[in-house]
Amino acid sequence: MKIAIIGTGYVGLVTGTCFAEMGNEVVCVDIDAAKIERLRSGKLTIFEPGLELFFERGLRERRLRFTTDLAEAVATSEVIFLALPTPPGEDGSADLSYVLGVAEDIGRLLAAEEASRYRILVNKSTVPVGTAERVRAVLEAAGLKAGQHFDVVSNPEFLREGVAVEDFMKPERVIIGTGSRRAAEIMTQLYEPFVRQGNPILVMDERSAEMTKYAANAFLATKITFMNEVANVCDRVGANVDKIRIGIGLDSRIGKHFLYAGIGFGGSCFPKDVQALARTAQAYGYDFEILEAVLRVNDRQRRLLVDRVVDYFGGDLTGRRIAVWGLAFKPNTDDVREAPSHVVIRGLLEHGAEVVAFDPEAIETTRAVLGDVVSYAEDDYAALQGADALVICTEWNEFRRPDFDRMRLLLKQPVIFDGRNLYDPVRMAEGGFDYYSIGRPHYAPVANPVSINGKA
Ligand SMILES: NC(=O)c1ccc[n+]([C@@H]2O[C@H](COP(=O)([O-])OP(=O)(O)OC[C@H]3O[C@@H](n4cnc5c(N)ncnc54)[C@H](O)[C@@H]3O)[C@@H](O)[C@H]2O)c1
Numbered sequence: 001m002k003i004a005i006i007g008t009g010y011v012g013l014v015t016g017t018c019f020a021e022m023g024n025e026v027v028c029v030d031i032d033a034a035k036i037e038r039l040r041s042g043k044l045t046i047f048e049p050g051l052e053l054f055f056e057r058g059l060r061e062r063r064l065r066f067t068t069d070l071a072e073a074v075a076t077s078e079v080i081f082l083a084l085p086t087p088p089g090e091d092g093s094a095d096l097s098y099v100l101g102v103a104e105d106i107g108r109l110l111a112a113e114e115a116s117r118y119r120i121l122v123n124k125s126t127v128p129v130g131t132a133e134r135v136r137a138v139l140e141a142a143g144l145k146a147g148q149h150f151d152v153v154s155n156p157e158f159l160r161e162g163v164a165v166e167d168f169m170k171p172e173r174v175i176i177g178t179g180s181r182r183a184a185e186i187m188t189q190l191y192e193p194f195v196r197q198g199n200p201i202l203v204m205d206e207r208s209a210e211m212t213k214y215a216a217n218a219f220l221a222t223k224i225t226f227m228n229e230v231a232n233v234c235d236r237v238g239a240n241v242d243k244i245r246i247g248i249g250l251d252s253r254i255g256k257h258f259l260y261a262g263i264g265f266g267g268s269c270f271p272k273d274v275q276a277l278a279r280t281a282q283a284y285g286y287d288f289e290i291l292e293a294v295l296r297v298n299d300r301q302r303r304l305l306v307d308r309v310v311d312y313f314g315g316d317l318t319g320r321r322i323a324v325w326g327l328a329f330k331p332n333t334d335d336v337r338e339a340p341s342h343v344v345i346r347g348l349l350e351h352g353a354e355v356v357a358f359d360p361e362a363i364e365t366t367r368a369v370l371g372d373v374v375s376y377a378e379d380d381y382a383a384l385q386g387a388d389a390l391v392i393c394t395e396w397n398e399f400r401r402p403d404f405d406r407m408r409l410l411l412k413q414p415v416i417f418d419g420r421n422l423y424d425p426v427r428m429a430e431g432g433f434d435y436y437s438i439g440r441p442h443y444a445p446v447a448n449p450v451s452i453n454g455k456a
Pocket residue numbers: 006007008009010011012029030031032035083084085086098102124125126127157158159160161268269
């Protein structure tokens with residue numbers, strides 16, 4: 001099939017590359033000329049495991065190409081995906097100006113065609129209920145007839161950054177929201193190669209498809225937040241949230257996933273989608289109370305470690321050097337949008353600390369946001385040299401089994417604030433570390449530490 005993807009960011013690039021891998025002819029469009037130039041020259045613009053292989057193959061075999069020319073892409077494609085930003089507007093509701101603006105451009109282009117061919121316009125962006133109808137109205141205003149010249153489909157994307165390629169190639173479900181049988185058939189054909197193991201393609205009405213995406217993200221954000229609240233109570237009553245996670249996760253009604261307590265959720269989706277769903281509910285006269293609480297609790301949770309570090313050092317961090325491990329909002333990505341690490345870093349700086357940070361992939365993306373108010377270390381150990389404490393913000397694999405003896409020697413004092421519960425608190429105390437984690441007991445470090453390398 002001939003496919004155009006409008007918006008070549010995290011979702012657009014993964015979507016385009018994976019469709020090309022399945023044999024489709026894909027053209028990816030973006031207004032960012034530098035991004036398109038880089039992609040054309042064979043260089044990826046995001047870090048995403050597994051993407052490079054498909055990207056290189058797509059380019060080599062000419063099934064994947066990149067352009068800034070929307071008109072040319074629209075002219076040559078049957079299915080046009082919109083993978084455009086839907087950032088929060090001032091009141092927290094989704095800003096649809098990108099989606100509706102491009103829909104207008106496409107409407108103009110299709111209306112100007114001599115012999116008009118049928119197209120499917122697919123919303124892959126996360127968009128509020130009613131957006132498919134608004135996109136359809138935009139195209140109709142350009143003189144096009146729904147069902148004859150075009151159909152609009154809501155096809156929300158559920159990929160997770162860090163495992164995006166795997167998720168796209170083997171989705172647990174594909175949601176196709178449309179009232180058009182013709183569009184549903186074409187979309188089903190397009191996705192069939194991705195669900196050969198039997199996962200379902202669910203065809204539903206547009207509004208339900210749009211709502212499914214928000215409900216999924218809002219539920220997941222709520223699940224994490226619930227566990228963060230449980231962890232905060234554990235801290236106070238002397239229980240261990242790790243034990244509770246396993247204890248409740250074995251209940252099949254609850255499930256094992258998404259029960260890890262930490263320093264709050266971030267990323268480009270959860271914070272904005274939770275807000276947007278709360279605003280949609282409000283616009284329809286309903287107060288979605290849980291979501292307002294999720295947002296409040298998450299804001300508090302992201303500041304938790306700062307308060308702990310400040311308390312530990314007696315209320316002032318002036319003259320303190322704090323090492324931060326992990327900048328990406330989660331492992332295996334370079335994405336730092338709404339990253340808890342940035343909230344932590346800003347908080348530490350506000351209290352007078354000097355911050356030296358390390359991340360395996362997200363230093364450049366962080367530099368683009370925070371600039372040089374922090375210094376960036378060459379590797380994880382270099383960040384520790386002469387630091388008064390270490391704060392862990394992202395659970396990268398390489399932080400899970402470090403050389404603890406080396407860490408103890410490099411740190412000015414062996415103090416760790418772990419926002420991701422990577423190590424065993426008892427072993428850390430045996431290794432001489434003053435180790436604080438989330439929702440788990442703290443043990444006083446022993447006076448004569450033993451080596452815990454390979455254990456903690
Ligand atoms: N990132 C995720 O994990 C994820 C997962 C599922 C859904 N989504 C949703 O997908 C959508 C896109 O998210 P993303 O993370 O890929 O965003 P992104 O910011 O990484 O990418 C958006 C791209 O669109 C481009 N763009 C902006 N205006 C344009 C225009 N007029 N014409 C062409 N290109 C234009 C930007 O330059 C950018 O490259 C959002 O609605 C998001 O909520 C994201």
